[in-house]
Amino acid sequence: GYTYYQQKDYENAILQFNKIIDGKDAVAQNAYYHLGESYMRTERKPQALTAFKSASEMDFEPKIQEDASLNYAKLSYDIGNSFQSVPDILSGFLKKYPNSPNKAEVEGLLISSYITSKNYKEALYLLEQNKAPELRAAYQKVAFYRGLELYTDGDYKEAHVLFKASLRDPRDAKFTARATFWKGEIDYLFNNFQEALLSFKQFEGMAEAKNTPEYKNINYAIAYCYFKQKEYDQAGNYFQKQIDAVKDDRTRLNDAYLRLGDSRFVTSKYWPAMDAYNKAIDMKGVDADYAAYQKAISYGFVSKNDRKIEDFNRFLQSFKSSPYRDDALFELANTYVTEGKADLAIKTYDALLKEFPSGTYAAKAVLRQGLVYYNGNQDEAALGKFKKVAADYPGTPEALEAVATARLIYVDNGKVDEYATWVRTLNFVEVTDKELDDDTYTAAEKQYLQNNTKLAISSLNGYLAKFPQGAHALKANFYLAQTYYADGLSENAVPRYEQVIARPKNEFTEQSLVRLSEIHLKKDNYASAKPVLERLEAEADFPQNKTFAQANLMRAYYETENYAQAVVYADKVLANPKTDNKIKSDAQIIVARSAIKSDDEPKARVAYANLLKIAKGELAAEALYYEAYFKHKDGKFAESNKGIQKLAKEYSGYKYFGAKGLVVMAKNYYGLNDSFQATAILEGVTQNFTEYADVVQEAQTELTRIKAEEAKTNSSLEK
Structure with missing residues (x-):
């Protein structure tokens, strides 16, 4: 091998040297060193790295060991190293050879490697041990990049600490600006909107901010801070600035139009709101159905019920699977009532009940039909609807209103005995205790609304003990569950949420399903979580809750080794255009890992290839x-x-x-x-x-x- 090396026949030298696979003496050290040299001469750096590593780990010839260590360190910097972090290798060389003539070169590589190796975790540790002034600029950058890495991995708390650390020694104005922005992003995620706004405003005022990738979205970030603090005029102004400044980011542009519309809508500026919603509709992007719904609603507030009716009918034709269809049908029917078009109102309520027989508006729709008949002096038809509400939706506010209005009809018609006979069949109406029921509940609700946790728990429990089927039992159970949950008493909250979801679908069903599933998931209690999540998926009106259910069903089936079902739900998550990249990554990895565990290699190949694009x-x-x-x-x-x-x-x-x-x-x-x-x-x-x-x-x-x-x-x- 050495003879070939001296003749510069490096290929044959390599063939000989690499046969020495168990050498532990000076000859082997020399051979590995020259093998490394031969690889370098033939442009095979990864192989050279391994050879120099082997030579550097032997101490038979100190000079060869030092030179091999230097080459190993420099190659590690150049191409990366899976055995050790590059900063460790470089600093290890400096520690072992403090008087090396190559010291300055290696020190320069060490500083540079902190960033280029992307091993920010270990780099940060080393920099925190070495407080030398010349390394503070590197520390600022590494702290920032490690913070960004942790942010990407979802460790927001630790990322926040590092962004603040990066800001403590501001050597580079560009990194100071970027760390300020990302600190604001995390404050926003933690609902510290005022603190986030302060950071974003500071960023906006920095000279270097315009040269950062974050700058194009600063108006968007500021707008959302104002929006979350309900400062809608300011929010709208900044959403408009974002729209004017950035046209190439269609996702944010679409969202900015939607939130601009919302900001103007909330402040009763309905015409500007409709203009913004129209822009979102024209983009044909995500939530175009929401924009169309909001635009139709807005016409009602500017006394244009004819246009409101026209837009809602257009909405129902255009968005066959929108989560806002039931809202649109209900609003359209109500508008027909307002305009005195009773027949159209009844037909529209019927359409709502046919399409959403167990929906949130079901009880309200039947009640409204009864009221339309009642106001049209069709007492028998009205009574039929009121009795249906009482029978199908017992204990709901709609059922109580139906009973109260039915009573007026019976009294007007001199049929008080008939009313009494009927009402005794309703177990949710305790006529003699109604005032006590109302008073007891009102007192309990007051404590809840004032956030007096202990008194609220005591009072709501007291109410439910006296009136387990009372007029306010639904609300009482939900408020009690919410209070337990907020006070960290999740176990106590569970049976109360279960009481809520056991009733016909109501205004608290969806939120209760979400909370129940969260409680079970925190304890990895997948057996209890899965049926709740399955129901949430089937019944959710809000798309984000359906997505939440599907994503967690995916994880639950994976954790319980039901890989086939895990993949089914992962495919649902991936098919949803509103799913963000973090959840898509989770879905792809579950598909991939499930395929690996199920020995389905073709599916694993596709899944990992897709994951690589977004992870x-x-x-x-x-x-x-x-x-x-x-x-x-x-x-x-x-x-x-x-x-x-x-x-x-x-x-x-x-x-x-x-x-x-x-x-x-x-x-x-x-x-x-x-x-x-x-x-x-x-x-x-x-x-x-x-x-x-x-x-x-x-x-x-x-x-x-x-x-x-x-x-x-x-x-x-x-x-």
Whole structure:
């Protein structure tokens, strides 16, 4: 090997040197060093890195060890390293060779590696140990990037700490501006809207802000802070600024038109609101149905009921599956009543009941039909509707109003005895105790509305003990559940929420289903969570709650190893155009992992490929690993190694997948007939990743297999 090396025949030198797979002496150290040199001369840096690593770990020849360590450190900086973080390697060299003539060069690489290696977690740790003034600019950048990394992974609390740390030593105006913006983003997520607004305003006033990627969305961020604080005039002004400034982000542009419309609507500026809603409708984007609904409602407030009726009818023709259809039908029917068009009102209420027989408006629609008949002096038809409300929706406010209005009809017609006979069949009407019922509930509700937690719990429990089927039992159960939940007494809240959802669908059903599922999910009680989530999925009026149900059903089925159902729900989540990338990543990873566990490799390949397009952080590392894994299975060893090198360079903070990637890399090299690289990498895995027993076991098994194969080959050559 050395003879070929001296003759500059590096390919043959490599073929000889890489046969030495178990050398532990000065000759082996020398051979590994020259193997590294040969690889460098033939532009094979990843292989050179492994060779120099092996030479640097032997101390037979100190000079060779130092030079190999230097080359190992510089190559690690250049192409990345899955065995150790690049900053660790560089700082380790400086510590071991403090008088090296290459000290200044390595120190420069160390500072640069803090950012280019993207191993911000370890870089931050090292920078916090070294408070040298010349490293403070690097600290500001690393703290910012680590904060952004944690933000991406959903650790907002720790990200907030790091953005503040980045701002404590403002050396670079651009990073100061960016950290200020992201600090505001997290304050917004934590509902600290005033603090978020302050940060966004500070960012807006910074000279460097205009040169940051965040600047194009600053008006949008400020607008939402005002919107959340119900300062709708200011919110509308900033949504308008966003619209004027940024036209190429259709998602935010569409949302800005919607929120501009809402801001003007809430402040009774209905014509400007309708103009904004029209722009959103014209974009044909997400929530175009909402914009159309709001526009129709607005016509009612400017005394244009003819246009309101026209727009609602157009809405019902255009949006066949909108979650606002029941609202539109109900509003349209009510408008017909206002305009004196009783027949059309009755037909529209019937259409609502046919399409949404168990919907939120069902009881109200039947009651309104009864009132239309009552006001039209059709007493028998009115009584039929009122009795239906009382029978089908007992205990609801609509049922109580139906009974009260029916009583007027019976009295007007001199049929008081008939009324008494009927009303005794209704177990939710306790006529003699009604005043006591009302007074007891009113007192309890007052404590709830004033946030007097202990008194509210005591009073609401007292009311329900006296009137378990009382007129206000529904509200009392819901308010009691909410109070328990807010006070951290989730277990006490569960039976109260269950009382609410056991009744016919009402205004509190959906919120109770959400809360119940959240309580069960926090305890990983999937058996109890699944039926609640399934009902929420089926009954939710708000799209975000349906999405919440589907996403958590996906996770619940996955955690209980029902992979087929997990994939069914993951597909639902992915099919929803409103699903954000974070939840889409979760869905793709569940599809992928379920496919792996179910040995459905074709589906796993597609899922991981899709995940790679949108994932960030650890999920991206996992997807990149599997891309390399599948390429290895296809015999594309060189391509597989390129993916693993990217994993090492850009995702070195995720060591588990880095370690698994190294095992695949070793298999690739063995497939490329490079025994040295394969064994050296596998030995490195067994020494450096002991915290991952499964990976070490796989590496050890593969190492034993390769050495056995090589022993056979060498024995054959000797003969």
